[in-house]
Amino acid sequence: MFTDTESEILSSTWALSEQHAQPWLLMVAQILQGKQVSQADPNFKKEVRGYIIDQDGQPIDRNENPNTPINSIGVIEISGPMVKKGSWYRWGAEELVRIAEYFERDPNIIGHIWLLDSGGGSVNAIAPFREFQKKKTKPLIGLADMCASANLYAGVGCDKLVARNNISSMFGSIGVMATLIDYTEYLKAMGIKERLIYASQSSFKHKSYNEALKGKDGAFKKEHLNPLAIQFQEFVKSQRPKLKTDVEGILEGKMFYAEEAQEIGLIDGIMDFEEAVEEVKFLSQVRTYMNN
Template sequence: MELNKLYHSILNSQWAIHYESVFNYTHVIQQFLDKRPNALDVSLDASPKSVLTYMDESGNRYMHDFKNPDALPNNAVAVIEVIGAFTKYGSYCDYGAEEIAAYMKMALANPKVVGAVLIGDSGGGAVNAISPYTDVLNARTKPVVALCDTCASAMYYVASHTDHIMASNNISAAFGSIGVMISLADIRPKLEAEGVKFHTVYAPESTHKNKAFELLLEGKYEMIQEEMLSPLAKNFQNAVKAQRGNKLKADEVGVLTGKMFFTDDAIAVGLADSKGNMQAAQEKVRELANDKKHMLKIALKANV
């Protein structure tokens, strides 16, 4: 059943997500885990809405036609949406990163498409959902512009791999949350008070198995910080620095340590490049597609 993939992602994945988003989703997640789809107003017969459309040079929008994918005007711009917390695998509720990334790859391979706008409005998602996007973005030979409202944590990791990051407004758009954390509720004391006894037995040959987790439960956080959190955080920081290059003011307070920045400040520190709407984003795609020097840069990067 497809919902099992969503249960797996929620319960077993590491997440790179803005903490505020976690709190906003808590009630919905609990209802879902309690297996009350009616409480979520979700129809299991419903298909997720399209995440791939196209725009012509006049700004007219076209749905993707799977039966006739070439039924597009020349010089079209693909529009791919990543909205809300994302997971690697799709379900009845939504497309997963693997599916959306595949649509992006397919769209960019169409000779009638000059590039793409990646609409991002997300506090982040599962860590294992990042690479499907970055794999496609690293291998492409056409420009992609990220047009974002909330662009935090894993969403920013993805957006940093595009050619240009554009804030969609100067009101709510925010960028950053480049950092890693773990949050765990230890419910053992409550269950022990109800008479439950816990027994954990390891093989003599498994002295390091779950060691960091066991120490975390004892309130000793050094090992999990050293073995899991720090490596993830450094990878995140290095990826952003590599992708943003000289545009990023990495030494500014908070830029690489988890702070969020609204539009003007995000542009000032190099987390974003400009602000604009959908029309401006697609015009930027066309501008980059006509820039021979930039197109050569993309091609060289794709062949690395």
Template sequence: MHGQNIFLNQPLAIDKNYLLSTIANIISGYQQKNFSSAESILQKAQSKIEMQANSAVTSGADVFPVVLDINGPIIKYSSWYYLGTQDIIAILRRLDRNSSVSGIVLNIDSGGGMVSGTAELTHTIKNLSKPTIAYTGGYMCSAAMDIASGAQFRMANPFADLIGSIGTMLSYQDFSKMFEKWGATIYEIYAPQSTEKNKEFRDLQAGDSKAYEQRLKEMTADFISRMQENLKETLKDDELVMKGKTYTPKQALSVGLINEIGTLDDALAKF
């Protein structure tokens, strides 16, 4: 399933430093014209799973765990270099129906991404019949932390980067002055009946962010509620964890964002 990712001027569940590096990477990809097609991104993910299955069968195993990589910014549709949440959902549902799969490890390294599509993936993970572990050897922040909360168990490598960053933000860019510098004249004319059309955006351009702040408030409330429901009694609220703070693996363990510190092999050994 492929479509258009709206990454700029949209609500994001992402760590700010990670966002800046992601945008730089995307711009570089556009300039160099070296992005992969959605089909090739999906095929690469499927090939990795097939290699794991072939290796297990060769070793004589009847059942085996599968590692599914979730790396880079969380986006809804497979694009640029990254597997989208819609394709991840489809892969997970196929794995859940496969009687040879004993469990699924979500190997996450992401600082977050789009709000759109994230809650659906979290819901899918939570309702899989196979046992699931969310593991990170790098970043598990914001939208990626949301996704990890859907798993039955969460682990981090002792040398992982950061975990947490629960919350949402809007990164807003107005390109009108750049277009005007290039000689463009921009007109916006609205029908008299269309007083609410693009009102949030027009208010923001005028310096009034209240409408967007309310929208972000509602999204973040949903995010926090989902985290509280999914992490349940393991979560120890330090009065910062639900306000966007990031944690080292040891700190994340102490507040209950993860259940254990260990390696990817340790995670696989649980199945």
């Protein structure tokens, strides 16, 4: 799980991972060819991340059927690097939660399924999911393949967290990390000398970060990483009361495949999509019975 500090650091550099660079390749090629380009292709559409299925688990074509059938279920895909705010090519947590809120308001939708398939992301991507989980009234099943770090943080807040298969599904990485990129040598090689000048009244501004760049990371851990890691651990324990916390590495970042994750109490079971649909219907019936 990346800290907000790391997100700021990464966004301030020119370094892009291959995964993040892919959507920009066409634009870069057009620029190199001397063409005028806009930031977003008007014909570009982000992959669908939220949709509605009927009580049999079949997707509903809203063009053919604008009215939501009774006993429908809202589905949201949370995949790839998790960020708070989306862009023209990537979904953010705030956008996905707005879809979930729409499902919550529709009286013909009885519950939610979140398809979780992410290794995590920025810390600030977690809060929108947690805020929604606190106020929702309909059952929510987290059906996961890769569910690690920030994605697990969001997943354990579901009514039930289950593995989608017992082959590739993995859970864990309960921990916090930051990557600090020191590009001073690169700038030096380019003949650029960077000096940071702080006001006399700002002696603690960026202090732990600058010390960490010099290899002294104690203050950075104490200020940024350790508090978040402890909060993460405590939240998981509060949501998973049967968690076997004595298992080596469980709260320190270790990953577990589905069967072991179930055995140690990190997840509730293993289901395919059809079984998750039936579980939502069952939980919805239980809530209706309890309310009546």
